[in-house]
Amino acid sequence: MASRTIGWLATIVLVLLSLYSILSTGEVGSQSWIYLLLIPFSASLALSHTEKSIVPTNSPEEWEEDEETEVKKNVEAGEFGFDTPIL
Secondary structure (H helix, E strand, O other), X not given: OHHHXXXXXXXXXXHHHHXXXXXXXXXXXXXXXXXHHHHHHHHHHHHOXXXXXXXXXXXXXXXXXXXXXXXXXXXXXXXXXXXXXXX
């Protein structure tokens, strides 16, 4: 909950700083662009949801292996899915 509040406050502060920089200098300068480019980071912090549940990180996952272990020899280019070159 605190991280969401901090994220919203940081987003609002960055928007206000960017607007202040634009209005005080009369142009969109590098300082206002820096503030604008930092907004997605603070917005992602504000929009992220943290839940109290613990997600297991070491759960075993089984990978299905390919059943086709036999390698075909003498494969033509058209049979294997490659385009046939035209010379």
